[in-house]
Amino acid sequence: MKDKKQINIEVGTRIKCAREKAGLTQDRFSELIGMGPKSVSALERGTVGISLSTLQRICQVLSISSDDILFDNDIAENDAQMLTTRLTRLSSEQFEITKEILNKLFEAFAISGK
Template sequence: MQQKKELNIQMGSRIRKARLQAGLTQEAFAELLHLGPKHISAMERGTVGLSMETLQNICQVLHVSADTLLFGDIEKSPADALSDLGGFLLKNLPRWKKSSIKYWKFLQKNKCFGRYSWNIESMISV
């Protein structure tokens, strides 16, 4: 029997919680990750560790950050959350260009970024 490491047990528990919140069975989750269900079970119990590639794939499939899986629920400051939102909007800008720029300008005008002071026009061509 493999020995469990505390970090693996904690991460496995967090992965299981995120998987259940996503409404996935171990079998469906294993299929999305191209792993076997037994591997998922062992991972969630903490008897096996994760490769960086597997961790990255889990984060993408479950839409959670690696920080959340490694350290638990991490509360972000409002400025960090808005920064993440700004990055998301810029990433998806080709689809939502006009509305994103309008929203970004609104956030800047109302000083919603705290320590961040970005100029949308300097980041993209309007």
């Protein structure tokens, strides 16, 4: 069984990975979850543990499950779910703009063969 320190390090690493996948800086992430940047840094390094309320806020902001943070799941498996959740939160106008951008991007990929 893993000790508390090792669990904190693993949880912190998963939080950092999920934050980076979401394209958030540590400063912006700290604002969104209502913590100071130093506290987020300590959390990501595993020098402190995570409370349930903080875990809940992190999962809401990153559109992920607490299982992704607490257990050794591959966060990449949930990328499509995260994107879908983010798209549903957009206004109609923002969604249409995003859809146009994505369609242009997909067309560019098809033309370039990538």
